[in-house]
Amino acid sequence: MSLLVVGSVAFDTVKTPFGEIKEGLGGSATYFATAASFFTDVQLVAVVGEDFPEEHINFLKKRGIDLAGLERSMGQTFRWKGEYGYQLNEAKTLKTDLNVFESFRPKLPPSYTKVPYLFLANIDPLLQFDVMKQVVGPRLTACDTMNFWIEGNRDGLIKTLTGVDILMINEGEVRALSGEFNLVKAAKTILSLGPKTLIVKRGEYGALMFNGNKIFAVPAYPLESVFDPTGAGDSFAGGFMGVIAQNADHESISDKTLRQAAIYGSVMASFCVEAFSLDRMRSLTQDDIRQRYIEFKDLTGYEYFV
Numbered sequence: 311m312s313l314l315v316v317g318s319v320a321f322d323t324v325k326t327p328f329g330e331i332k333e334g335l336g337g338s339a340t341y342f343a344t345a346a347s348f349f350t351d352v353q354l355v356a357v358v359g360e361d362f363p364e365e366h367i368n369f370l371k372k373r374g375i376d377l378a379g380l381e382r383s384m385g386q387t388f389r390w391k392g393e394y395g396y397q398l399n400e401a402k403t404l405k406t407d408l409n410v411f412e413s414f415r416p417k418l419p420p421s422y423t424k425v426p427y428l429f430l431a432n433i434d435p436l437l438q439f440d441v442m443k444q445v446v447g448p449r450l451t452a453c454d455t456m457n458f459w460i461e462g463n464r465d466g467l468i469k470t471l472t473g474v475d476i477l478m479i480n481e482g483e484v485r486a487l488s489g490e491f492n493l494v495k496a497a498k499t500i501l502s503l504g505p506k507t508l509i510v511k512r513g514e515y516g517a518l519m520f521n522g523n524k525i526f527a528v529p530a531y532p533l534e535s536v537f538d539p540t541g542a543g544d545s546f547a548g549g550f551m552g553v554i555a556q557n558a559d560h561e562s563i564s565d566k567t568l569r570q571a572a573i574y575g576s577v578m579a580s581f582c583v584e585a586f587s588l589d590r591m592r593s594l595t596q597d598d599i600r601q602r603y604i605e606f607k608d609l610t611g612y613e614y615f616v
């Protein structure tokens with residue numbers, strides 16, 4: 311079943327201890343849509359400027375992503391500049407140029423308004439809300455955000471969260487949004503704002519999923535070489551939501567499906583960090599994904615003795 315994403319399509323300039331890239335293809339919606347496209351049909355809502363090359367459009371088209379909702383506006387594409395130290399878990403944002411996103415007001419093509427699965431990737435909560443309002447009765451809405459918006463448009467974000475089923479944010483963002491340091495207390499506070507499920511992304515330590523009163527821990531795949539963590543969160547979300555949309559044959563989404571989806575999320579994030587920009591996704595195959603999913607079973611399974 312179809313999955314719609316609204317978020318940023320960007321040029322990223324990124325420096326890590328292992329190299330750097332200038333104006334590579336990036337953006338929250340780009341990473342999300344690419345990861346999700348390995349599992350289900352994806353529709354993308356975003357804006358790019360006159361400077362966005364056909365080469366990137368062709369890459370997204372080749373992944374089968376529906377670009378009817380990708381507008382091209384006068385002006386420059388969104389740009390983000392960030393840096394990571396050896397502690398790769400959180401980026402230091404050096405510069406954010408919203409450019410064409412400043413005046414973007416998404417108007418969904420009629421074919422998009424009945425989409426069953428919706429992901430509000432990291433972008434101004436105002437735009438997330440705009441899109442949410444235009445989709446009629448989605449089965450599931452999930453959302454991401456970042457400190458830039460928690461600090462810059464908190465009220466808008468709280469308003470968006472009232473209509474969201476699943477929130478996926480990193481540890482620092484959980485603390486900033488809830489005002490609590492302890493993650494269990496923070497999860498309770500956030501789950502009182504609207505979402506029924508909270509996924510806390512913890513970089514190389516994996517993720518924690520708080521679903522009602524259940525907690526599920528997902529490890530990150532232990533890799534020998536990590537080049538660039540940019541987009542790992544969005545790739546996690548793409549794998550997660552892609553699997554949910556692919557298994558959409560039941561009325562309600564079971565805890566088992568949520569757990570499988572979280573493992574696939576971690577699988578997709580592990581591929582993302584193996585190269586700069588979306589480069590690892592370009593050569594990725596269904597076999598690679600399946601193989602790593604099986605390896606997760608070995609990584610997490612154990613005998614239970616009493």
Ligand code: AMP
Pocket residue numbers: 317318320321322336337338341389390406432433434456458459539540541542543544545
């Ligand atoms: P992640 O590493 O998964 O948290 O997301 C990284 C992506 O988010 C990068 O490709 C950036 O282009 C994008 N990004 C960074 N800051 C923002 C922002 N304020 N709004 C929207 N997207 C952003």
